[in-house]
Amino acid sequence: MTMVGKQIGANRVVNGIKIPHPCGDPNLPAGPDLALRREIVKHALRALQTGVSGPTVFVPDSTRASK
């Protein structure tokens, strides 16, 4: 829910998968799920190292097509 994150004024918001499981996808087999989780966390770490001037949304590629 990046729009809620932005609205409450969080500086860096990372797009996840779904409300019940933001940092992974239980529909995926274990291997691809682990890769997805690593990608989201790495993206969050990169976001922390990026300067921002207000609420900014970061979107890991693998979360773009999430259902």
Add this chain to the structure above:
Amino acid sequence: MKLELANFPVKNVRFGKHTSYNNGILEMHKDELIALASEDERIASVDLDLAFPNEKTRIVLVRDAVEPRVKVSGPGCVFPGILGPVETVGEGRTHRLSGVTVMPTAEYRLTVTTGTGAASAGLVDMWGPGALMTPFGSTINIVLVLKLIDDVTEQGAHAAIQLAEFRVADRLAETTRHLTPDDMEVFELSEVDSSLPRVVYILGYLTAWEDPHPAVAYYGLPILESLPTFIHPNELFDGALTKDARKGWGNHPMTWNWMSNPVVIRLFEEHGKRLNFLGVILQRTRFESELGKQVTAACASQIARLLRADGAILTRVSPSGNNLIEVMLTVQGCERKGVKTVFITPEYGGGDGTELPLVFYVPEATAMVATGSLEREIKLPAPTKVIGGDDTELVILQPGDPPLSIRGEVTLRSRLQMTGGLDWLGGMKVTCKEY
């Protein structure tokens, strides 16, 4: 589509030798109705009791409430898909017993005990402050006290409670089949002056696909995920929308509320006078992804535009912040497409009313109606009679909540614990004062 809703007001209810309706007196043959409700093998025992307004009676473990109605002419039946075949309803004549509900309470061993899927019951007080906070404090309630068998599944519990409730309600309304009504309302989306503003009602309803019952069913079909659906408002009067019969707390409207939706009734009253009522868009909410929320909002607002609506009224159910998001996005979508909106909802605000009223909003939401607060504590005095919950002192309404001492004074953590305690659809007489 024209529906005549014939009104048979109930002024008193009593047990007697026959089940009949005569000049406002509803007489019930107790054994006949208990036998009818006991037909389901998932039901272990049934009792029947009466709760009247102004008596110091508390009803606990309430699962639902329904107004007795029966179809006397026209296609289908009341509760199509549940009590009869699926046929599009909302035409012909339906008889209603007004001022009275059939209200099931049920005890059973829960197999789902945590999360949103757990069954959660409500409380109704027939007098004092509690009676003013729910529509069921001023109706005569015919309470079905049910106990279910030990190994009932959650889906089985829902079906058993609902069938017992609907069968009894149907039997009671059946008493009016050959009688002449006191008065009759006619509901029809007739052609009206084309200069009147065109108004659509977007009825948001939350469903959770992973729960034993997702909360709302259309023609008996539990809705898991769905994009918006356009329906005739008359379908609602005949029970096209029903609910999870395990859940009687204030989180959701009861079947009674779905059949007497105050927004629909008011829009019909103004149809041809101040506005042109176009119909109802049912919008399933609580999508789990941002994408899902955006798509349903785009879709509902697009239907409103294709109907050439000038305005839309929106309601939602459930305090979930999750489902608020798609309603707000729908407000935004409508406004951007040239459809003006009014959104009706209760608000949060915390125990003393100073916290955030809504967890999400859009700048386009400039006309909203608040129907009360979700989070105030409520103190209720001690009753002289308790229905439901056997002879126990303590009752757990919702798994995870501390037990309530139902025979004494009781403090509810919020109106959510009261059946019909939250005004999702805007029919109650709540007001507020600034001081």
